[in-house]
Amino acid sequence: xxxxxxxxxxxxxxxxxxxxxxxxxSSIFNTWLWYKQDPGEGPVLLIALYKAGELxxxxxxxxxxxxxxxxxxxxxxxSIPSDVGIYFCAGPGAGNQFYFGTGTSLTVIP
Amino acid sequence: NAGVxxxxxxxxxxxxxxxxxxxxxxxxxxxxxxxxxxxxxxxRLIHYSVGAGITDQGEVPNGYNVSRSTTxxxxxxxxxxxxxxxxVYFCASSYWWNTEAFFGQGTRLTxx
Numbered sequence: 001x002x003x004x005x006x007x008x009x010x011x012x013x014x015x016x017x018x019x020x021x022x023x024x025x026s027s028i029f030n031t032w033l034w035y036k037q038d039p040g041e042g043p044v045l046l047i048a049l050y051k052a053g054e055l056x057x058x059x060x061x062x063x064x065x066x067x068x069x070x071x072x073x074x075x076x077x078x079s080i081p082s083d084v085g086i087y088f089c090a091g092p093g094a095g096n097q098f099y100f101g102t103g104t105s106l107t108v109i110p
Numbered sequence: 111n112a113g114v115x116x117x118x119x120x121x122x123x124x125x126x127x128x129x130x131x132x133x134x135x136x137x138x139x140x141x142x143x144x145x146x147x148x149x150x151x152x153x154r155l156i157h158y159s160v161g162a163g164i165t166d167q168g169e170v171p172n173g174y175n176v177s178r179s180t181t182x183x184x185x186x187x188x189x190x191x192x193x194x195x196x197x198v199y200f201c202a203s204s205y206w207w208n209t210e211a212f213f214g215q216g217t218r219l220t221x222x
């Protein structure tokens with residue numbers, strides 16, 4: 001299957017700090033989605049990107065669709081305790097299949 | 111509006127036992143899928159369906175069966191549970207395969 005590698009694997013930050021994470025693919029994607037998983041819950045969509053170079057915001061979250069179409073970036077500004085969770089990138093691959101990244105686990109220290 | 115409902119939430123099985131994880135959605139979505147989540151490996155696709163009567167294998171299908179007799183329901187069957195199937199399982203549905211997926215709350219399965 002297609003590989004989606006996310007980095008970093010985990011982050012421990014102080015409340016109020018900004019966060020950056022990224023996702024790289026072994027092949028080109030036409031769509032990038034970013035999901036967040038709260039502890040004990042299923043993932044929930046945060047941001048969807050549909051065009052290379054696109055920059056989209058959702059509150060304190062900003063995501064970018066890389067120009068090469070093989071990567072995407074997610075930034076969180078002024079982190080708060082409820083930002084804790086696992087962040088996944090995802091994209092549609094070949095054969096009606098959706099691929100998810102390995103996840104970035106975020107811990108926010110009050 | 112229930113969204114995607116998975117049952118059970120927790121399950122412990124003995125090696126060799128069989129069981130069915132249930133998944134139902136009330137959004138009239140055509141596309142449904144099952145993922146397993148293991149530490150450090152993200153979500154991996156087990157099986158998916160593009161509509162009633164149509165299913166296909168994902169990345170890690172071995173040891174699992176699915177069927178889709180109605181638009182609403184997409185059960186996942188473990189025929190003979192193995193410890194390697196200890197995982198958290200998520201069912202998801204979406205309008206189409208490349209659109210936003212809505213996830214259930216997950217089933218935490220332990221095989222001993």
